Amino acid sequence: MPNLSLTKTPIPKQPVEERIHNFDEVELGYTEELALEEASRCLNCKHPQCVQGCPVNNMIPDFIAQIRENNLDEAYRIISINSGLPAVCGRVCPQERQCESRCVRGIKGEPVAIGRLERYVADRHYSKLNAKPEIAPPNGHKVAVVGSGPAGLTCAGELAKIGYKVTIFEALHVAGGVLVYGIPEFCLPNYVVQREVDNVTSLGVEILTNMVIGKTLTVSDLFERGYEAVYLANGAAWPTFMGIPGENLNGVYSANEYLIRINLMHAYRKEPDTPIMKGGTVAVVGGGNVAIDAARAAVRLGAEKVSIIYRRSEEEIPARREEVKHAREEGIELMMLTNPVELIGYDKDDPKYGFVKSVRCIRMELGEPDERGRRTPIPIPGTEFTMDVDTVIMAIGTVNNPLIKKTTAKLEVNGKGGIVADRITCKTSREGVFAGGDVVTGPATVIAAMGSGRLAARSIDKYVKAKAEGNAEW
Amino acid sequence: MFTIVKKRALTSTVTLMEIKAPFVAAKARPGQFVILRAMDDDERVPFAIAKCDREAGTVSIIFRAVGATTEKLAHLNEGEAVQDLVGPLGMVTKTEGVSRACVVAGGVGSAIALPIVEQLKEQGSSVTMIVGFRSREEMILEDEFRAASDRLIPVTDDGSCGGYGSVTVPLKELYESGEKFDLVFTVGPLTMMQKVVETTRPYGFPCTVSMNPIMIDGTGMCGGCRLTLHRDGKDIVSFACVEGPEYNGYEVDFDEAIFRNRMYGKEELHAHEAACNLFKKEVM
Numbered sequence A: 001m002p003n004l005s006l007t008k009t010p011i012p013k014q015p016v017e018e019r020i021h022n023f024d025e026v027e028l029g030y031t032e033e034l035a036l037e038e039a040s041r042c043l044n045c046k047h048p049q050c051v052q053g054c055p056v057n058n059m060i061p062d063f064i065a066q067i068r069e070n071n072l073d074e075a076y077r078i079i080s081i082n083s084g085l086p087a088v089c090g091r092v093c094p095q096e097r098q099c100e101s102r103c104v105r106g107i108k109g110e111p112v113a114i115g116r117l118e119r120y121v122a123d124r125h126y127s128k129l130n131a132k133p134e135i136a137p138p139n140g141h142k143v144a145v146v147g148s149g150p151a152g153l154t155c156a157g158e159l160a161k162i163g164y165k166v167t168i169f170e171a172l173h174v175a176g177g178v179l180v181y182g183i184p185e186f187c188l189p190n191y192v193v194q195r196e197v198d199n200v201t202s203l204g205v206e207i208l209t210n211m212v213i214g215k216t217l218t219v220s221d222l223f224e225r226g227y228e229a230v231y232l233a234n235g236a237a238w239p240t241f242m243g244i245p246g247e248n249l250n251g252v253y254s255a256n257e258y259l260i261r262i263n264l265m266h267a268y269r270k271e272p273d274t275p276i277m278k279g280g281t282v283a284v285v286g287g288g289n290v291a292i293d294a295a296r297a298a299v300r301l302g303a304e305k306v307s308i309i310y311r312r313s314e315e316e317i318p319a320r321r322e323e324v325k326h327a328r329e330e331g332i333e334l335m336m337l338t339n340p341v342e343l344i345g346y347d348k349d350d351p352k353y354g355f356v357k358s359v360r361c362i363r364m365e366l367g368e369p370d371e372r373g374r375r376t377p378i379p380i381p382g383t384e385f386t387m388d389v390d391t392v393i394m395a396i397g398t399v400n401n402p403l404i405k406k407t408t409a410k411l412e413v414n415g416k417g418g419i420v421a422d423r424i425t426c427k428t429s430r431e432g433v434f435a436g437g438d439v440v441t442g443p444a445t446v447i448a449a450m451g452s453g454r455l456a457a458r459s460i461d462k463y464v465k466a467k468a469e470g471n472a473e474w
Numbered sequence B: 001m002f003t004i005v006k007k008r009a010l011t012s013t014v015t016l017m018e019i020k021a022p023f024v025a026a027k028a029r030p031g032q033f034v035i036l037r038a039m040d041d042d043e044r045v046p047f048a049i050a051k052c053d054r055e056a057g058t059v060s061i062i063f064r065a066v067g068a069t070t071e072k073l074a075h076l077n078e079g080e081a082v083q084d085l086v087g088p089l090g091m092v093t094k095t096e097g098v099s100r101a102c103v104v105a106g107g108v109g110s111a112i113a114l115p116i117v118e119q120l121k122e123q124g125s126s127v128t129m130i131v132g133f134r135s136r137e138e139m140i141l142e143d144e145f146r147a148a149s150d151r152l153i154p155v156t157d158d159g160s161c162g163g164y165g166s167v168t169v170p171l172k173e174l175y176e177s178g179e180k181f182d183l184v185f186t187v188g189p190l191t192m193m194q195k196v197v198e199t200t201r202p203y204g205f206p207c208t209v210s211m212n213p214i215m216i217d218g219t220g221m222c223g224g225c226r227l228t229l230h231r232d233g234k235d236i237v238s239f240a241c242v243e244g245p246e247y248n249g250y251e252v253d254f255d256e257a258i259f260r261n262r263m264y265g266k267e268e269l270h271a272h273e274a275a276c277n278l279f280k281k282e283v284m
């Protein structure tokens, strides 16, 4: 008998008044009882739409059916057929726009909490530490992967399982990409990412940190060192600014810098060597996950007031609904239909000269839809106002980094600097070079990057084997 | 881990460290830098590559213990290792076609000038070097600079080296005596570089500055290293770790750069004191 409740089974959370003082995970995960309760909301549809909504077509009703039987190993196995990082995706996927948006239960009431169930299966799986996945005997082929975010980790893991010797080259001092330096601990704890990284190394993948491809070694060097294929999964993390006056004042950060200081360099701990501006009034510009994460991090660093300034309305906010809700609960003000026009610094005779003092903003209204159907925000003349701030965080997007493009001959890039690659084969314009994840799509999602990593592994396998037989096509 | 193969005190507070980093050594060129993390949980700090030995697979850095990381670094000994070292980062110095160069360097930052002067010398350029230090005791790399330049003009704040006061005094004298240069290269404290640029501006010689902003990743991910260039009436934002650290000195907004480097004045000092206390405790 299905559970006919119209709402999702609530997930235990840290109470708001506690969580705003720490960086621990907000959502604590389903217990067995809660998972069973939620799993029985799934109607096990004959033609499940949720599967179509999932970017990697996870067999959702099947794994949920296994949860109902308390067959978590089987549930995990089913998820693993299409997904490499369930503990991560269960936590950070925008389910409300993917699988859950198609769930029939969502027509009347809330959809099944697919993300929470996925996380439950993955967390239980890890807490039991099951037998390692099978690894094929070494096939003698070497592949290089550039970047250790979800795309790189997944591709490396998949290739290692079928016998490849894979080396990941990572620019930073730790592996994990955005999952470690961008997404904060309270959404995605580091131990969850570390488990995935350890999983990949336990398959025999070698991860070399402190290796900037384009500087320490070039793509050509990798081929010279005997790698037969190179997978570029180096993300798109070059922060952009608005181009308004005052953006280089002290106290103005890119969201990447702010989050890197916190997540990667642990500026939230008691005695950090990496400093960060804390407290006071913080304004975050943007409406994506990055903006929400930065704002919520600012709250936890002790800011008295945090506002998110976004030029469209709440309906258009690209961030995950759940996180917007959390942000609101944590006291963050959402200033919608507003756009900064200037950042103003302190006067010359003020001791704080050089630091940002206020933001001048203008109100916006939504005009005609553009080609993509998104209504364009238009400034309303005469509505300018100024608000005092101590810190401004620019979370208006990132673009591609030029390092690899500049040092790799015959690699085609698009107008935005993204590497041009086929979405299915992941092949670029240069033979032997594959690419996927944010570096191809621009900033997207973890699941899309993970999905690309899987496709790339298949395509690389095909290419390397064909090449060894002397009939590789490009 | 990256092993420290040699550690040498250049002055009472300045240390040279030669570190095993074969990948970096194989690629390093004049003007480039590395980012280093002394121990786990430490800051990432950029250091100019002062020397590079491709055969030995080592790079050398020179630093003064001024921040928490440099303080901890100074306590590491030969045979011990630093946690992380990444590079070579930044663009390579453009020296092609230079026949007469004047290199003006001040303080510990002058370390980055060494490979540049050596490169200039190797390609047959004539090199005049002006180096500025607080006092004779603080002077570093004197023999190396003397060997690599045709003329070395040292100045110190207290006059203990002949020249007295600012590096711009002898620089101006050279210009006024009619000397011409097709490259003026300067590295050192921001205020010093700014003065060098302003002294050179009326003469119009190409003037390259080597900037030293606060950095974290060093690969274009954070934008913390950004600075403003004034070019053709426009303001351009540039990430020094990828597009620099060398710039046309006439374009750089020095006032802004000076403020940006002071952003964490208080916090840095605090972390430095904390590190000092840490080591005092360990020593006792």
Ligand SMILES: Cc1cc2nc3c(=O)[nH]c(=O)nc-3n(C[C@H](O)[C@H](O)[C@H](O)COP(=O)(O)OP(=O)(O)OC[C@H]3O[C@@H](n4cnc5c(N)ncnc54)[C@H](O)[C@@H]3O)c2cc1C
Pocket (backbone or CB within 6 Å): A092, A093, A094, A146, A147, A148, A149, A150, A151, A152, A169, A170, A171, A172, A175, A176, A177, A178, A179, A182, A183, A184, A211, A212, A213, A214, A233, A234, A235, A236, A237, A259, A289, A290, A293, A320, A401, A403, A404, A436, A437, A438, A439, A443, A444, A445, A446, A447, A449, B219
């Ligand atoms: C703050 C923030 C919050 C986000 N929240 C969500 C969310 O809730 N849900 C969601 O689905 N998505 C979210 N995203 C987006 C998601 O994280 C990315 O789409 C995804 O991580 C992209 O994966 P990737 O493997 O392509 O690249 P990345 O994760 O960016 O990894 C690239 C790696 O390559 C390394 N690298 C870069 N250049 C080089 C080089 N030259 N040589 C060697 N290594 C290099 C980088 O250091 C990095 O480790 C968020 C992003 C950010 C920044």
Ligand code: FES
Pocket (backbone or CB within 6 Å): B214, B215, B216, B217, B218, B219, B220, B221, B222, B223, B224, B225, B226, B239, B240, B241, B242
């Ligand atoms: S140091 Fe982060 S972008 Fe330059």
